[in-house]
Amino acid sequence: MKKIARAHTNIALIKYWGKQNAALRIPLMSSLSMTLDAFYTDTYLEPSQQEQFYLNGKLIEGPEAQRVFNYLHLLQRRYGKSGNLSVHSQNHVPTAAGLASSSSAFAALAAAFAEYYQLAVNETELSRMARLGSGSASRSVFGGFAVWQKGTDDQSSFAYSLDSNPDLDLQLLAVEINTGAKKRSSTKGMQAAQTSPFFAPWIKRNSLELSQMINAIKNHDFTRIGQLAELNASEMHAVNLTAQPGFTYFEPTTIGVIQLVHEMRQNGIEVYYTIDAGPNVKLLCQLKNVKIVKEKLVSAFDHVKIINASFGPGIQYLDNYE
Template sequence: MVVYVASSTAPVNIATLKYWGKRDKILNLPTNSSISVTLCQDDLRTLTTASTSDLFENDQLWLNGEIHSLTSERTIMCLNDLRMLRKRLEDNDPLLPKISTWKLHIVSENNFPTAAGLASSAAGFAALISSISKLYQLPQSASELSKIARKGSGSACRSLFGGYVAWEMGELDNGEDSKAVEVAPKSHWPEMKACILVVSDHKKDVPSTSGMQLTVNTSDLFQYRIKQVVPNRFIEMKNSIIEKNFEKFAELTIKDSNSFHSVCLDSYPPIFYLNDTSKMIIKLINYLNEKNGKLIAAYTFDAGPNAVIYYLEEHESEVLGLLYKIFNKVKIGWENYKNLNKLSNFDNIAELETFDEIYKGVSRIILTQIGDGPMETEECLIDLETGLPKK
């Protein structure tokens, strides 16, 4: 049995300028440009092995040990695009094996619990596109591939890059100019750290795909956000990254998280992703920044109650010092942190009593930092003898 195989990992990214709203639902073309920070794959990544063989009977996916079909419209669009690019290569070079017509077996695993409610579809589609493009030996750039990932899941396009990433919304109807580009590599500003507070929630609110369309169709304030607020903020945030101006970056990140949740609340009926724990985390970060007399931490919330706190390494003892003081009873997350004894000691001042109970709303803490884009790996999740997932 001849089995071609290639593996790739891809990271999670967390937007600091939010993607919310599609102008084309099929092609996942957004109503505004967005910016994100790619997180470190040691802590959060999808590993995907793509394989193909003329003996495979169906396109098939094994995701975290469970079998899935590859028949969703979005996945089919991605596979078609990749096969078309491969076919072009084959047409130009008769020596290449004609694997573009063969079926695919894909095995994919996350190194983080899906239960955490962290957007795993971005890393998932980015790893899928990366592994197959490697399998097909495609010459396309990350930006070109990002257009394919975008069709799978909008924000996945940003996971094709490490560091600081922009998704340029583009103007064309066919989406050919709606792609991810690098704002700055990780090496430009490697001191960016992230702490994710995984907030427990009884029940998910509206899923993001239907949520964003509800906002597009019903929120008055949304029109102002996409036409006036975001275009300016996009330029300012890129500049803050290029200039490594954390205070500006933090202010814009906080404001854009607020703005995004505002237009959710302005939808009809309103959409709520922040819960009382999220709100207390916002107040805690405000308190921290005020106490320090400048912005040393920025919060951002996606379509759920989880908080992501960005801060620079130089302020780790203040930021994690406060977070450890409030959340030290959270069972998962601190065990890997080596410098607990170095954290600054916050006094038991009265202002902090307000936050006494909020650790109960947090189930897990993930300490991570800025990271790299997709990486090829020799790790292989498929048994080459059988073409099936390794045990």
């Protein structure tokens, strides 16, 4: 029996938000992420009469399945393989987390493909393969902190490990605000963002922000990591608000959480936020403040759910579902 590929989700602290080549998913900027232990996807492939995609034991049809099949066809063409496959995935990304699962989904799928065909691919090639499914997936090949260097073409655009097992007290609290499907896919969002007058300055700042973040990580400087992550996320959402026409992923509670973060910091509780292509907020803090931050959130917002995560590993291959 072939092994099951496991990939964890990641949260970008320096965001990918723009493509230079849509078909190959080559980004306009380099990005940096933290792989998370709490959320992951397990996937294996089987030969099959008909193409099928099972997610959490349920047969999936429609555009979600088509995206998976199109991706497998692309990899089959790339590696000279053929045949119908059925895909079996278990998503351990609780809906309550409000975290996109495409990073773990496509990294696990790329690894499952390599395992199924017994391809002799290294992690760099696995990262390129994952990138073709979803840009953020390129980083989920690695644990700890990973950098996706933008590159200029298929060969040069891949992620690498910055620190696979960081000796750093960094906790992520995923704050669920709304777990419904996002209003605008990340592909559409980043396309629209390019109409903002702030898009060019946003791209221009990328190499400075990336090198500042890499330094902060090397110095184990939690405060600087938090400040840089919050600034970078705010810039991404500022280009959305200033697009022509403008849009936002924020909901009223998103702003409420941002205000609470500001307030907590004024009161000496060190916490920072980052936000992706949706209304949910992810908070960065240290272990000593997890309890108080959770208490503040729960008392300010009635129904908010919070999930705690820290550093997760890179791709793993397992004999069985655990």
